[in-house]
Amino acid sequence: VWPVRSLRSDVEPDNFVARLGLYSMDNGTPMAAGTWAAAKSGADGSASAAARVAQGARAAFCCTRPPGHHAGSDFMGGYCFLNNAAVVAQSLRNQGARRVALLDVDYHHGNGTQSIFYDRDDVFFVSLHGDPRTEYPxxxxxxxxxxxxxGTGYNLNLPLPAGTSAATWFEALEQACTRIAGYQADALVISLGLDAFEGDPISRFALASSDFTRLGERLARLGLPTVFVLEGGYAAAELGTNAVNVLDGFEQA
Known part of the structure; x- marks a missing residue:
């Protein structure tokens, strides 16, 4: 049960199922034995990746599941419990980065990340994603x-219609990178959703595996210390290939 319009959300029920309605944005985010350990380990790994970059590493990749970008400061959802990318951005700020750019390339909008930084100017959130009129969330x-x-002017959403071609997607990516370059960030966080892949079973963009190499190359040209955090991507057989292609493209550039 969710406390939607006309229902109160200021009194926490004793009933556990009812309490879930206050802290979850959907009913597709199951909890089981080990869920908290996995989520907490992912957040810890994200903080460790941020520390490596803050200490001088050119880049780091945090390979973790569950993902995080649908989780807000006080709610879970979209398979996400703790917002790993937000942990990285805040960790980088805490360790001296004056400004952090956070680019989300997952097919689904990073609503949790947006909500966390929406009123702040020290973290610039940019997202390329499926149009929310038809796509989750x-x-x-x-x-x-x-x-x-x-935070006015420091949140940029680039929604694209289902079926968007790779060419159009990369045009949107160029808009995103141009804005990030103008922001003059000290560090970059990538919410690396890989479900823009043409074979993803729950998404509807058309990037081929080779396009992820091109993505990595373009991100490298921003010239910023970078932390990659794995988000979505549900074509299990190709997921590793697509992730490695991004990282190879980044390193080669």
């Missing part, structure tokens, strides 16, 4: 969401 990710308060 549905209720966030529109182009008119530009931040609020101090």
């Amino acid at each position: 549905f209720y966030l990710g529109h182009a008119d969401e530009v931040g609020e308060g101090k």
Whole structure:
């Protein structure tokens, strides 16, 4: 049960199932034995990756599941419990980065990440994703969401229709990279969702495996210390290949 319009959310019920409604954005995020250990280990690994880059490494890749970008500061959802990319961005800020750019290339909008940084100007959130009018998470990710308060102008959503070609996707990526370059960040975080792949079973973009090499090359040209955090990607047989292609492209560039 979710406390939607006309229902109260300020009183926490004693009933556990009812409490879930206060802290989950959907019913597709199951918990089981080991869930917390896995989620916490992923967040810890993300913090460790941030520390390596803060200490001078050119880049780090945190290969973790569950993903994190749908989780907000006080809610879970979309298979996500703790927001790993947000942990990286905040860790980099805590360790001296004046400004951090956070680029989310997952097919699904990183609503949790957006909500965490929406009123801040020290973390610039940029997302390429399926249009929320038809794609999960549905209720966030529109182009008119530009931040609020101090964060106005520091949130950029680039929603694309289902079926978008690789050529059009890379045009949007170029817009994202141009804005990130103008932001003059000290570090870059990549929410590396790999479900823009043409063979992904729950997504509808058309990137081939070779396109992920091109993605890595373009990100490298931003010239920033970079932390990659694995997000979605559900074509299990090709997931490793696509991840490695991004990293190879980044290193080669």
